[in-house]
Amino acid sequence: MKEYQVCNRCIMDTSDSEITFDEYGVCNHCRNFDENIRPRWFPNEQGQQMLLSIVEKIKQENKNNDYDCIIGLSGGVDSSFLAYKAVQMGLRLLAVHVDAGWNSEIAVRNIENICKKLNIDLYTHVVDWEEVAEVQRAFLLSGVANQDTPQDHAFFAGLYNYAVKNNVKYVLSGLNFATEGILPASWGYMAMDLKQVEGIYDRFGRKPLKTFPKVSLFKYLVYYPYIKGMKVIAPLNYMPYDKDEAIKIMAKEFSWQYYGGKHFESRFTKFFQAYYLPAKFGYDKRRAHLSSLIVSGQLTRQEALIEIEKELYPIEQLQEDKEYVLKKLDLTTQEFDEIMKSPNKTFRDYPSNHYLLEKLRTIRGLLKK
Amino acid sequence: MYLRPRVIPCLLLKNNGLVKTVKFKDPRYLGDPINAVRIFNEKYVDELAILDIVATKEKRSPNLELLSRIAAEAFMPMCYGGGISTLDEVKIILGMGFEKVVINTSAVKNPMLIQEASGHFGSQSIVVSIDVKKNFFGKYRAYINCGEVATDYDPAELARKVEQLGAGEIFLNSIDKDGTMSGYDLGLIKKVSESVGIPVIACGGARNVDDLSMALHNGKADAMAAGSMFVYYGKHKAVLITFPNEEELIKAGVFT
Numbered sequence: 257m258k259e260y261q262v263c264n265r266c267i268m269d270t271s272d273s274e275i276t277f278d279e280y281g282v283c284n285h286c287r288n289f290d291e292n293i294r295p296r297w298f299p300n301e302q303g304q305q306m307l308l309s310i311v312e313k314i315k316q317e318n319k320n321n322d323y324d325c326i327i328g329l330s331g332g333v334d335s336s337f338l339a340y341k342a343v344q345m346g347l348r349l350l351a352v353h354v355d356a357g358w359n360s361e362i363a364v365r366n367i368e369n370i371c372k373k374l375n376i377d378l379y380t381h382v383v384d385w386e387e388v389a390e391v392q393r394a395f396l397l398s399g400v401a402n403q404d405t406p407q408d409h410a411f412f413a414g415l416y417n418y419a420v421k422n423n424v425k426y427v428l429s430g431l432n433f434a435t436e437g438i439l440p441a442s443w444g445y446m447a448m449d450l451k452q453v454e455g456i457y458d459r460f461g462r463k464p465l466k467t468f469p470k471v472s473l474f475k476y477l478v479y480y481p482y483i484k485g486m487k488v489i490a491p492l493n494y495m496p497y498d499k500d501e502a503i504k505i506m507a508k509e510f511s512w513q514y515y516g517g518k519h520f521e522s523r524f525t526k527f528f529q530a531y532y533l534p535a536k537f538g539y540d541k542r543r544a545h546l547s548s549l550i551v552s553g554q555l556t557r558q559e560a561l562i563e564i565e566k567e568l569y570p571i572e573q574l575q576e577d578k579e580y581v582l583k584k585l586d587l588t589t590q591e592f593d594e595i596m597k598s599p600n601k602t603f604r605d606y607p608s609n610h611y612l613l614e615k616l617r618t619i620r621g622l623l624k625k
Numbered sequence: 626m627y628l629r630p631r632v633i634p635c636l637l638l639k640n641n642g643l644v645k646t647v648k649f650k651d652p653r654y655l656g657d658p659i660n661a662v663r664i665f666n667e668k669y670v671d672e673l674a675i676l677d678i679v680a681t682k683e684k685r686s687p688n689l690e691l692l693s694r695i696a697a698e699a700f701m702p703m704c705y706g707g708g709i710s711t712l713d714e715v716k717i718i719l720g721m722g723f724e725k726v727v728i729n730t731s732a733v734k735n736p737m738l739i740q741e742a743s744g745h746f747g748s749q750s751i752v753v754s755i756d757v758k759k760n761f762f763g764k765y766r767a768y769i770n771c772g773e774v775a776t777d778y779d780p781a782e783l784a785r786k787v788e789q790l791g792a793g794e795i796f797l798n799s800i801d802k803d804g805t806m807s808g809y810d811l812g813l814i815k816k817v818s819e820s821v822g823i824p825v826i827a828c829g830g831a832r833n834v835d836d837l838s839m840a841l842h843n844g845k846a847d848a849m850a851a852g853s854m855f856v857y858y859g860k861h862k863a864v865l866i867t868f869p870n871e872e873e874l875i876k877a878g879v880f881t
Contacts, residue, residue, distance in 0.1 A: 355864060357657040361667035364866050378863035385657035386641060584659060
């Protein structure tokens with residue numbers, strides 16, 4: 257049994273089974289941020305210049321089209337702030353919302369306010385709810401940690417497929433190093449790996465999937481970018497992005513409202529991150545999120561240590577959400593308790609393209625040298 | 626204190642999903658009814674109408690399992706319509722917590738049901754819906770069977786008849802206006818609401834709060850129901866659940 261240890265710089269700890277510490281007690285995530293992420297992160301004048309030239313290029317290429325780019329809009333902080341910034345830069349956006357059946361009232365109200373106040377056109381892809389529920393149910397029964405995969409896969413597949421189908425080349429993504437620079441690989445798995453989605457569904461699903469949005473790794477990594485010319489841009493990495501500041505600006509500009517936790521705009525994600533993961537696996541995603549804010553300079557370690565001590569899920573709320581989630585996913589309390597008690601599985605216990613992805617990473621690394 | 630006429634989102638069920646039609650056709654999938662009801666809850670909607678648009682056509686009774694799950698989720702008063710043909714079904718649905726049931730086809734085919742149901746459960750819980758389409762000669766006609774079968778009834782005449790049988794409310798649906806977002810058929814609403822003493826809920830065609838106001842003041846409706854307006858946003862008709870806030874309704878003159 258490994259002894260408990262917390263990083264001296266961020267607050268990542270040995271709940272990440274693969275964490276390592278150097279002689280100063282600093283973890284591999286901090287080192288990875290310094291060595292691999294910081295060089296690709298431009299929250300400064302240089303980033304502003306880079307972004308300006310990207311935006312000019314996008315406008316130039318799309319001057320004969322209805323829209324310059326597509327933006328995935330969930331109503332959460334990152335995508336909302338990105339929409340605000342993109343409009344400021346004069347991009348003509350088509351917002352695409354993928355509805356997987358878990359929207360909270362705050363999320364839909366935020367989307368409405370953003371689109372109305374910023375005058376953005378919106379398209380919604382409603383995923384067949386009964387299919388989403390089946391895939392999520394299968395994932396819960398599989399006992400893996402990456403329970404966000406079904407929703408995330410549907411979100412990204414829905415977004416990318418729509419962009420390619422409608423010949424919009426640029427997709428703006430809210431992904432950002434400022435709030436997501438640290439995320440231990442052992443806590444989750446890549447949602448774009450369709451082999452994993454189908455592998456788990458083959459085993460635990462109960463009926464054929466007809467319309468669930470899917471995108472294969474080949475399409476995602478080769479066909480869409482190289483043949484169809486789709487480009488995914490993450491503008492938040494080219495500007496200073498302070499989450500608290502962003503929330504304040506959005507509240508003032510378009511009555512945007514916070515829902516109290518990263519990705520809690522989806523009722524399922526909240527239940528999964530604040531209950532399933534900590535209770536079954538001992539993973540507290542706030543730890544990674546707060547650590548990201550520390551290394552990006554938005555929070556002191558001391559502040560993060562106070563924040564992580566706060567109650568994760570008030571018990572009445574947990575009870576209410578649990579009942580709601582299980583009812584929606586057609587699981588009884590006994591079935592769910594059984595899932596929580598049975599041995600933890602990892603993505604490696606089911607089919608995946610992990611091996612292939614590792615190979616690709618190595619090849620890419622070699623090519624860079 | 627403001628006078629608050631009821632504004633009622635009207636949600637359509639097909640199988641286990643929520644849909645929206647245009648002129649009672651081309652149902653477009655909108656997602657999970659449970660989640661939608663929950664969002665309307667949190668928007669503090671006064672009342673909700675849930676209509677199963679295929680039950681009668683499929684010759685089956687209401688989907689009680691789904692209805693009980695919806696009823697358990699909703700805080701606001703709700704009415705349910707679709708496939709109701711017996712007193713027993715009325716009893717079960719009211720027992721689940723629905724405030725009212727909506728009856729359409731059976732009101733024409735078996736008028737005794739309206740009389741018996743209102744006798745047993747009170748007029749306030751029995752709503753008769755009248756689906757209206759203009760015929761070839763431009764005359765209003767009441768339709769049954771999910772808008773597929775024409776009756777000989779003029780809608781005002783049918784409204785008077787069911788009022789006498791004990792119906793407590795008329796849910797007046799314009800098939801020609803359904804899903805078009807082109808404004809209510811004010812003439813139709815006025816004609817029916819002036820023919821009866823019971824409240825008339827106008828439905829079909831609303832695109833914004835001004836339309837609600839017109840149905841109230843010009844059409845003399847007692848309450849306004851709408852579908853598209855509360856589930857669609859913008860020119861791409863993006864699915865997005867929305868409900869006007871109090872200030873908007875005051876400004877448009879719906880709340881006075």
